[in-house]
Amino acid sequence: MKNVIVAGAGPAGLTAALYAARNGCKVRLLDSNGVAGKKLNITGKGRCNVTNDCDPDTFMANVPRNGRFLYSAFSAYPPREVMRFFESRGVPLSVERGRRVFPQSGRARNITDALTGALAERGVRVEHGKVTSLWLEDGVLRGAAAGGRRIPADAVIAATGGLSYPLTGSDGSGYALARQAGHTVTPTEGVLTPLESPDAFCAELAGLSLKNVTLSLISPEGKRIWREGPGEMLFTHTGLSGPLVLTASSYWKPGLHAQIDLKPGLDERQLDARVLRDLSERSAQEMGNAARGLLPKSLVPVALAMSGIDTGTRAGAVTRGGRKALTGVLKAMPVRIGGKAPIAEAIITRGGVDVREVNPGTMESKRLKGLYFAGELLDVDAHTGGFNLQIAFCTGFAAGIDQ
Numbered sequence: 001m002k003n004v005i006v007a008g009a010g011p012a013g014l015t016a017a018l019y020a021a022r023n024g025c026k027v028r029l030l031d032s033n034g035v036a037g038k039k040l041n042i043t044g045k046g047r048c049n050v051t052n053d054c055d056p057d058t059f060m061a062n063v064p065r066n067g068r069f070l071y072s073a074f075s076a077y078p079p080r081e082v083m084r085f086f087e088s089r090g091v092p093l094s095v096e097r098g099r100r101v102f103p104q105s106g107r108a109r110n111i112t113d114a115l116t117g118a119l120a121e122r123g124v125r126v127e128h129g130k131v132t133s134l135w136l137e138d139g140v141l142r143g144a145a146a147g148g149r150r151i152p153a154d155a156v157i158a159a160t161g162g163l164s165y166p167l168t169g170s171d172g173s174g175y176a177l178a179r180q181a182g183h184t185v186t187p188t189e190g191v192l193t194p195l196e197s198p199d200a201f202c203a204e205l206a207g208l209s210l211k212n213v214t215l216s217l218i219s220p221e222g223k224r225i226w227r228e229g230p231g232e233m234l235f236t237h238t239g240l241s242g243p244l245v246l247t248a249s250s251y252w253k254p255g256l257h258a259q260i261d262l263k264p265g266l267d268e269r270q271l272d273a274r275v276l277r278d279l280s281e282r283s284a285q286e287m288g289n290a291a292r293g294l295l296p297k298s299l300v301p302v303a304l305a306m307s308g309i310d311t312g313t314r315a316g317a318v319t320r321g322g323r324k325a326l327t328g329v330l331k332a333m334p335v336r337i338g339g340k341a342p343i344a345e346a347i348i349t350r351g352g353v354d355v356r357e358v359n360p361g362t363m364e365s366k367r368l369k370g371l372y373f374a375g376e377l378l379d380v381d382a383h384t385g386g387f388n389l390q391i392a393f394c395t396g397f398a399a400g401i402d403q
Contacts, residue, residue, distance in 0.1 A: 001026050004403050005144050005153040007131035007174065009036040011389055012375025012396035013159035014115040019400030020157070021122035028153070029119070030146055032160075032173075034128030037112030039161065043347075043389065048108030050086065051079045051393065052386035053099040059390065062383045064250055069355040070380060070391060073363070077397035079390055089114035100386050130173065131156070134180050134371065141370040144177075155370045157363075157399045162349025162376040163188055174377045175352065181368040184354040186379045190346025192246040192388075195258070197239035198338045201302045205235035208298055214261040215244040216332075217251055226251040230264050240335060246347065247383050249340050258335040262295070272327045279323065283316030290315035294330065303329050348388050352379040363399040372399040 002025045006017040009031035017029045043049065052059070059074055060067045083093055083101060091114050092104040103110045119125065135143040135150050143153040160174035175185045214229030226248060233242035240258065248258070263271050275294065282290035288311035291300045301311055307325040309318060318326075343349065353373050357366050363378075365371040374395040382388045 002155065002403055003143075003153045004028070004155045004157065005030065005131065005151060006157045006159060007031075007144065007146075007177070008159035008161060008375070009033075009126045010159060010161055010375060011037070011040050011111075011115075011392040012399075013157070014112075014119065015393050015396030016157045016159055016372070016374050016400035017124055018115065018119050018122070019397055020155075020403040021119065021124050021400075023401065023403050025403045027122075027124045028127060028151065029124055030127050030129040030131055032128075032130040032171075034126060036116045036126045037108075040112050040389075041108045043108055044102065046108050047102050047106045048111050049100050049102055049384075049386040049389065050093065050111055051082045051101045051390045053079050053083065053095050053101050054387075058099075059387065062385065062387045063380060063391070064383070065350060066355050066378075066380045067382075069358075069360050069378075070394065072361040073394040073398040074390070076361075076401075077394040079386075082390065082393050086111060086114050089118060098385050131158070131160070131177065132173070134177055134368075136180075136368075139368075141368055155372065155403055157372040157374060158377055159374040159396060159399075160377060162352060163343050164190055164193075164346040164349050164376075172349075174373075177371075178353045178373070178377070181365055181371050183357050183365065183367055186351045186354055188343070188349050188351035190340060190343035190348070191250045191350040191381050192347035192384055193249045193343070193345055194236060194241040194341040195239050195245055195249055195252060196338045196341060197258075197336055199239075199336050202235050202239050202335065203237045205298055205302065206237045207235065208296060209234040209242065210260070210262070210296075212264070213244070214264040215248055216259040216261070217248055217256045218259050218334075220255050224259075225253075225256055229261070233260070238341070239337070243384055249346075250350070250381070250383065252337060252340065254339075257337055260333040260335065262330045262333060268327060268331055271330060272324065275323055275327050275330070279315040279318055283314065285315050287311055287313045287315055287318065291326075303333065306333065347384070348381045349376055350379070350381045352377050355379055361398065362402040363395050364402060372402070374399045 129146040133145045163172045212230040216227040217225045231244040233244040375392040
């Protein structure tokens with residue numbers, strides 16, 4: 001019987017442990033928390049966007065970094081297989097906007113329980129322990145060290161996560177295992193993270209959520225680098241967050257600023273006609289009140305200030321130039337971006353084990369036979385929408401099924 005150590009009880013590690021056990025291996029599943037799915041249980045604000053019911057082309061389009069590396073693993077364990085597994089374990093799923101898949105219960109814990117329940121049936125339970133190093137003899141993998149003792153094994157599957165949400169156990173310890181085996185670990189940074197802004201109005205608008213808007217990233221020369229929407233975003237005390245912003249963080253580079261199209265359903269001509277109509281109908285009102293038909297109340301003074309219009313100006317007195325300026329702000333509200341939030345606040349870590357040194361079909365190291373990687377440790381990341389958990393499941397499957 002083959003002995004396998006799985007380091008990390010997140011979605012990738014749980015999946016790897018399950019399929020290794022199904023192959024008849026004796027599996028020891030170690031986690032620094034001693035519990036399963038600590039990070040998994042808080043994904044999607046506790047709802048768990050478990051996967052995305054997409055085809056291979058859509059999946060690849062949503063993996064901006066090293067997506068082709070995942071083609072074999074995705075094909076072997078695609079979203080429909082992930083969904084079939086959870087539904088077979090008594091977790092009904094629903095497909096929502098953007099083909100996002102959630103448990104109908106809205107409880108991430110159901111996903112974790114389905115995995116741990118399946119493992120328990122195979123005699124595998126999460127043990128408290130942190131794998132701190134590989135056990136090597138003459139360059140041959142013999143097992144791993146955890147808690148000051150050596151544990152013999154024929155294979156080690158490292159699925160310890162990246163550097164995001166370190167309180168859940170993702171402390172980057174898996175990178176040390178990779179380096180010990182001679183792997184290259186590419187520079188890490190947080191992605192799917194809030195963006196910080198030096199603009200004071202962001203803090204003034206903190207808590208304001210915008211729906212059905214479009215977000216762009218603009219170069220200093222005025223060139224649009226990235227655009228997505230309509231979607232949702234919100235202002236925070238430090239800048240911007242929400243689904244559109246998290247995706248934008250994958251593309252943001254120093255020097256780029258954000259633009260918000262508050263009325264993406266109207267072109268500039270249509271919007272100008274709409275603004276003219278609103279101001280004409282409210283000609284006797286002060287702009288602080290008249291503009292509320294166009295904008296949320298708290299956003300009105302900010303947009304007017306950007307347009308050079310005093311809140312006390314009567315709507316009927318606004319000049320054609322003022323109206324055009326307001327239309328311009330509604331279509332391209334600028335927000336300066338100073339940087340991304342710290343990696344500890346990121347949903348996903350970009351960077352990690354160089355995928356050129358990993359077999360894409362099995363996730364086995366090309367540097368050390370018997371060592372495997374799965375999940376966020378690898379230098380792959382995706383947009384929001386269930387794609388990152390799909391990466392965890394399919395790479396965990398590939399590593400586990402190869403045992």
